[in-house]
Every structure is written in C-alpha cells, then in structure tokens.
Amino acid sequence: MTEPVIKEVFGPIGNSTLFVTIVRGIYGGKNYTVCFSSARDEMMEDLISRDLPVFFKIALDSLLNTLKSPSETSVFLLLLTKEEIQENAEISMYLDVLNTSETELERIADDALKNLLFIKYNKEINNKKYIISESGQSFDIYNPENGLSFPVTAVKHGKDVLELLGEMAPDLDEYHSDLYWHETGAYVASNDPKKAFRSFYYFLKLKPADYDKVTHEQIIAAGAIVYQLLADTLNSDYAELIAEVTAEFAERHNLHADALSAWKQAGMASQTMGRIQETRDNYDRGLRLVENVPDKRVKAKMHHSYGISMMLLQHLDFEDRKTFSEKSYDEIIDVAEMHFGVALDLLENEQKEEALWIKSAIKLESIRIAAHRGDLETAVEEFSLLGQSKDFFPDMRLLATLGIYKLAAYKKLSETEGGGSVIFEKCLKEVSESFGDKIIRYPDKRCFYLIYWGDYYLEKKMYDKATEFYKAACDVQYSFSSKEIRPSPSDLKYGDYGGLAAIDIGARLQKALLNLTDQSKAVYGDYEPNLLACLLAEHSKGKFLKRDLGFLAVGVAKNTGAIASNKIFNLRRSLINGNLDHRIAMCDYEWISGEHLTSPSADVKPRDLISSGKFLKRQDIVETLHTPGNKTACLSFYEKSDETLIYIVDDSAEQLDVVKVPIGRRDLKKVFLTLQTGINGDGRSLLPIDSRRTASRRKYFDGFFRLREHLEPIFSKLESVDIIYLSTHGIWHNLPLHALLYPALWTEGKMPDIRYILSLSFLKLLKERQHRNRTKEFSTIGLTVVPALEDDAALFAAIATKFETVFSQTGAGLSKTFGADSTATGFINAMQSSGIHHILAHGYFDSVDNPMNSGILLADDNGLPSKKNIFNRDFSKSNVFSSAKMILNQTAADHITLQACSTGQSFAARGDEFWGMPRACLIAGADSVVAPLWNTDIENSTGLLAVFYENWLIKKMSKHRAIADAQRTVWLTDQENQSNFYNWASFQLIGN
C-alpha cells in the first residue's frame, strides 16, 4: 500500500489530561479520520507530534487488518500508552469505531482512556485464556470466552477472582516493573523530577523479588540519579523518600556501602527541610551499617556529612530559635564535633583530593564550633587565615561557606563589642568582594547572605534596601518550603525546624516594610508596604491547613471518567488524612487529576488552591470580610521573637493599622503556661481550679490580664465594628483573647461578635466551600452523650435532657445516642445525618506525642469507656475517637460543639499549623466549631451552652451573637472578678 497522505491535523485539543490529536488523511485511496489519544505529558506530546505520519500509518494498518472494510466516514479512536510510543511497538489497541461529531470526541476519548479496557496482553492461567488490561493504575481481567470482565478492585466477585488475581499478581508486577523502569529513564532524560520520582518509587515497590532484567547496582544507581535530580530542583521531600527506599533496597541485598550512601542522602534531604530529628534518624540508620563497610573513605564521608548537617541545622546566629532548649542545642554541636573527629581519624593518612576537601571542610566547621562556644576573636582571625592557607582546599562551595561563616562571626562580634556595626560593615563589604560571586551560587548560602545584608540595612535604617534584600531572601526560603509535601513531624526535643527553615525572614521583611517612610506608595505590584506586611503575616499561617481546605474546595470536572474521579477523591482524602505517605499520594493525585480539577472561582486556579493557597489581594480581603449589613474587621496577630504585630484591617481594606505589642514569643509562652497551669493544674503539685473560687488563682492570670494594657490601642479602632475576626498566630492560638476584648467592649456598651479564624485565606476558603456545598437548612440535631464508667451516669442523663428540651423547641428532629450506645460506629453515622452536632464527653488533648491523637472518649462494644486508660496513657484501650478519625470519617454537620475538656486547644507548631480537634472538625466538613480551651466542669459549661442554643436556635440570633450573648450573661453575674473568665470564656467559636 502507498504511504498515507495527511491532509489535516486538529489538536492537540483542550487542556485536559488527555492529549488528543485528530488526523484526516488518505490511505490506500480512501479518506480516514483517526483520533490519537493519550495521557498528556510533554514527552508524549513531542513524540506523537514528531512521528504523526508514522503513527497514522501504523494505526491504519492495524485497523484495516482488524476491521477488514472500515467505513471512510468513521472516526477511529486509538488510545496510546507511553510504552507503545517509547518502544515504537505495533499499536495493538483497537477500541471502537465511532460515528460521532468531533466536538464530542474529546469527551469520549477521555472517558475511554479512563474507563475502557486497554488490552495489554493475553495470559493463560489454569488452561483458560485471559486478556489482562490496564486502566490507569487498576487492572481488569477479561475473559474472551464468556465476555465477562472483572475489575481488580471488585472483591465482590468472590473467591475465584481473588485466586485468579493472586496467580496473576507476579505477572502484573513484572509487567509494571518494566513499565516503571522505562518511565524512570525517560523522565530523568526529559528532566521531569517528580514523574521520575513516581515511576522509580513504584518500580521499587512493585518489582518482584526475582526480577532480573536490571541489576541491583543499576537500580541503586538509578535511585541516586533520581535523588540528585530531585535535590537539585529543591524537591527535598521527594528526595528523602527516594533515598530511603533506595537505602532499604540496598540493605536488603547487603550492598552496605550503597545503603550507607543512600542513608546519607536521606539525611541531607531531611536537613535541607530543617527537620532535626528526622535528619539524625536517617544518618543513624546509615551508621548501623558502618561496620560492614570496609572502605574508610565511604565511612568518613558519612561522618563528615552527618556533622555538616548538624552544623547546618543549628542557627545560633539568629534570634529566632524558639522551642529549642539550650541543652538540645549544645547536643547538636557536640554530635557534629564527634562525627568530625571520627571522619578525621578515618582520613588520617589519606591525601586524595576528596580527603583534602573533607579535611578543609572540617577545619572550617571546627573554627565555627569554637566561635559558638565563645572564642569569637580567635575564630575571626582563623577564618581570615584559613582563606589564605595553602592547606585549605580552594573549592567553590568551601569558599562560599567560609564567606558566610565569617559574616556570622563578625555579626556576633559586632553585637558584643562597641562600634559593632562598623566592624560588621567592613566584613560585609570584604566578603562581598571576595566571596559574593561564590555565595550566590548556593541557594541556602545566598539566603543567609541576603539576610545579613537586610540586617545591615535595617540597622542603618535604610528600610527600602532592607526590604529589597529580605524580599529576595524570603523568595529563596519560599522556594525551599513550597516544595515540602509532608507537614513536619512534631519534635518536642529540637523544635519545629532548624537551620534556614527556622529563621523568620518574613518577620524581618514585615519590620522593614512597616518602617518605610512612604506608606502610600506601592512597593510590589499594587501592595502598599503595610498591606504587604499584613498579607505576609497572613500567608505564613497554616500552609498545610490551607492546602487541606484547598483540596476540599476544588471540584472534579463533570466529564471526568468514573474511575479517575474515584481515584481523585480517594487520594484527596488520603492527603488530608495523612494515611498514605503524602509524597506518593500527592504525585498520584497530580498525575491522575491532571487538568480535571475545577476551581470555585474563575480567577483562582485549582493548582493554586492545593499548593498552600494564593497570596491574597486587596480585593480578596474586601470580599472575604464583607458581611451584608455589618461592619467587619480582622485583627491579624503575628508572634515574633521580640514582639507581636497586630494588623487591623477593615472590610474596605482601605484602613490598615498596625499595633506593636512588646511581648515576644518567650514571654507569651510563659503567659500561656501560667494561665493553663492556673486553670488545669499541673498534674503534680497544683490541682485544677475550683470554679467557685476562681479568684484564688488570680496570681496565675495576672500575666494574661496584663496583655490587656498592650491591647488598649486596639479598642478605639473597634468602636463601630460588628464582627471581629481574630486571625491568630503561634501561642496566640491558645489564648482566650475574647476574655480580654469582650469585657472592654461590653463595658463601653458595644456588642460585637468575635470569631476565631486561622487566617484570612482560611476564611476565604471556608466561605468558598460554604458557597459550594452548603445549604443553611438542617432538619436534624445530633446529640452524643458519653459518661465514663467512673461518672455519675444520672447526672449526664439529666444534662442530656436539658439539651433535648432546648433542641425540641427548634422544630428540628433529634438524633440522640447516650452512654453505651455512643460507639464510634453510632457516632460516625450520627455525624453524617445531623446539621448540628453536640458532643458531651470526656475530652483529651495530646500535647506530648501527636495533637491529632486528641479527641473524645466514646463507648465500645464492652460498654462505657474508662477514664483510667487515658489517665495511665494506655491509648490502645482508651477508645478515643481521635482528630484523625474525625477527618477520616467526615461529617455532614454544619456546626459541631465539643463539650469536652480542652478539645479547643491546638498545637500551633510545625508551621503554625493549628493541630487538634477543631482543625479536624473543620476539615471533616463543619464550618464552625465551639470547643473549650481548658478543662471545663459539666455544670458551668452546660449552663453556658444551653443559653447559646436558646439564643441561636430559638431566639434566632446569629450563631456568633448567640455565644457572645451567652458568655456576656455569665460575665454579668460576677463582672468584678476578672478571674471569673474561667466560667464564661472557656469556649471559643472557630470558623465562620
């Protein structure tokens, strides 16, 4: 047959995940239209576009062979996978001949790609012939004899199918191992780190034990290449996982030196993210193998790297180390020093270049350690001499490090000596001349360099220059942090982050911006300096919380196939729950969702929503704060090391005031701990407060009430405000600010509502979700009441009756579970059917291990729960319905009240993330949560909450006004006694 002639090419069409190209041409004297369709990615697009005539010919040969006499007017839909294209194999997939318009084609092709069978190969099992096919990542088994097909996930098909699957599993794994191995190579070649990550990860996970198409060494080498690609593009979180799985693979095959190197890479990746304990864990896992590695240089490199990572994770030169104790801090330096010592011993007689490099690096670090321990003058001198020494290896990276270390030492020296700024200025200029070009090559060092320049200009009161440098430093820091996929684990020993990640550059930039003389002139885009400072503060709050809400805010396009939609929803849930490794779940999510995601508003891309939120604009503030008929303002708190900034922005976003409160992180923490101790006791030497003698704890509350004096400038700005949003930060999350604000405003006759939000972006996302998902009508109120075994059940029953009486007057139905009936299953069901849900149970806040373990105590099949298990920290028997479970099971309730001790508390660390039960309720679907910040007693809390419901559901006040009014009623009973806030201010309304 003659060569085909292509007459017209349409496409690629649209921006969906599907790459669709329609070709019209002549082949064998007849006209044909063929639609090529494949998953969209750049590599595929290149290949198809380049080789279109070839594909057209192969496709038609295949079709003509199959159909014998195809119609000229039909469209032939051909679905391609990467394998066919990469290996230039014969196209064996024939799906359908479609008599349809081209406008429908993309939708049909997309459905087909996601839902129809892609026939891959024939397989004979137990003398029966099957056709194994793939759709996305799931498989179908097709029996041509009876025409039945079984999706792999269809467990309902029973034992036979499962047995069949079991027999086929190795073949499927082998098939996919081949596929993922080839993909890894292709994605590395096309410089696509995240796709290479995904393919290599799945290759290692699926690869059968006897897979022998590539050697172990090739696999480890591939792991190292993918790691490097990820590390070079600052995808440290993904790099860490690849290094970890590669190390484990090497360990399984007794390739100890390779495993050691891979663990070292895992440590370096964790260190780049500032995770101290995780870095130590990764290095320590490698060091377990050191005895099995004969090569001294390999061992020395491991120890050297461990030491360097430790040095990079401390940040002594900056004031920001917050939760770090001095003891832990000294330990890090000691660990570094110890590993440097071991490395030097191992390299004692080594003279090769690499060994000399390590020795020089260690020398550099040793001087720095001496500087940290106080001998600054000697250190400064030695740094100067080291640069000129012939023993110092003149490597670019080492010189850059030397430059930064010199700056650090001079900065510190300048702070301890008179005329300090002159010394530092001299050094800064000298370092710029000698090392500046080297420093800027390395992002982390560049960032430190920019901060030092910013600090210099800030001190000189040259705020425009300081702004410029801090902004650049912020951008570098953001380029690291924006690629962090997993929230940092709770690290009570070392603090949230170390190294660069721990430095609050945003606070520095805010300071510089707020000091700019001309506040009316826009500095970046249309942001005036103080507005930009406020939005910087807002943007820094709750990165992962915003991402979680973003996941919930985005929708899936209607024309997305059923299987793909299902997968997107499942992955989204896994990402929010954290029950799968975030990194692989995220990669799969991005892979499968492609362009199928839709945004609630036209001007926000779905990708922006799920990448920790977009930087707000002035218009966003206006729209977010706008509440018809009300004057609204937001107080945004930003806790710094030395002070707190409070931004006051109104709903026109025209007026923005900034109040500086002279109380920094450390003092604030003391206020919080003293307040909490005064209320809850300390579990050892102080009992919980007596609700009838609150004044006896006055001395514990004084520090908290002194904050009121600092807030004085705020009150005049809130005079005409009806709704006050409190966007808190750091320790401020756990302080009952309404206990300070309300009395001051009530005394003046003002009656605003106070609503706690986590940030303006959070409020915006919450409102968007409300618009999309919610109807304000509800027909059922849920009531879950669970006394513990040790409690007086009759008292709980009486309280339940009290709430029932209130709820019965609302006209809504009541779904009540009491006592032993309130099992997790019953609770989950109730949470799916009620519009409002009230939970009276024992609550637990886990501030020690993981705040997402915090929750409420439910019954189980054995009956009521016992408090003793929690008291003894025996969580396996405790039957806590945790925050994590709450998210996992979701809720239909628009509002949840947690009448359960301290469940309103949250753990703000790990990136101001607000971990705890309120977060869980909001992510699970509720728009508002009322929960106590401390351990409340049943009598007081019931009285307050009953009035709240009466106000809200019977008197029809707004929810926020209803709780404010209930609180005011209790306050009025004993307003002279400030300490009485214990009785009225424990509950906080979070959300909208």
Place this chain on the structure above:
Amino acid sequence: MNNQELIDEIDSLSENDLMFVCGRLEEHLNRDEEPVISETDKENLSAENKKFLNDAGAELSLEQEEPLPEKKALQMLLRTILTYYPEHGSAIGEALEELKRKDVKLDFGMSIALAIIVPAIAAAIIRPQLKYSAKKDGKKSDKNFELKVSGIPGIEKILKATLPFLNG
C-alpha cells in the same frame, strides 16, 4: 464544722480524696507565693523544701518510725495540722465542701505527687515559726547554715508526719 468534725470526716475519706484535700491545703498555704511554672523551678523548690525539712528533722534528732500506709500517713498529717495549727481548718473545710459538690470535670482525673505536695505543706507551716541562724562555715559543706528549733511542739509532730514523704 469544727476541727473535731473535720478530723472525723478526714478519717472517712478515700486516699484520692485525702490527696485532693492536701492539694487544696498546699495551695492555700502558699497563696502568696509567686506561681512556679517551669519544671526546673518546681524541682528546685521541691528539693529546697525537702532539704529544709530534713535539716530540721536532723536538728530535732527525729527518726522515721515504722512506715504507715500512704492513706494512714495522710490522715495523720491532716489530723496533726488540725490539732496543732487549727487556723488552717477553714482551708481544709473548704476542700471537703468542694469534694461534696462533686463538680464533674470533663477531663481524665486529677493527679498529685505527694512527694512534692506534703513537703510543701510542712515547709509552709514550719518555716515561718523557725529562726534561721545562717552561719557560713567557710568550708565546702552540705550544711552551711544552722537551724535552731526548739519549744514549738507542733513542729516536731508535723515533721514526724512528713518524714514518710520526704524521700519519694
């Protein structure tokens, strides 16, 4: 309720309730002191209290008698306080009233370390009644001040009741 009635009531309390009463009593006795929050400060204060009481016990040549079960030891302590220092009866009475109210806290129960609380109670009662003649001996020594104790019968009784809790 008079002190004898209080003593009768104390004899009928559970160990948990006795601990609660001690907790409230300690709070009352140290009501004018600054709050102690950090773990280090708490440990230092506790060590200081214990050292003071041990020194006072040594000064009076007190020896620990056959150890009582914890519940009995607590009853003994409270009885002694009510007998020799009746002015603290009101605080104990208030604690007993609070117990009867049965305020249900929605938490997981209280916890009190007697090894901290009891020495704190004893030290708070005894300290104001003693005269220290702090006398530096110029040498390195554990005991660099002298404690003059004499003539107040309650001190010896309280110290005796406290001894079982000093080494916990």
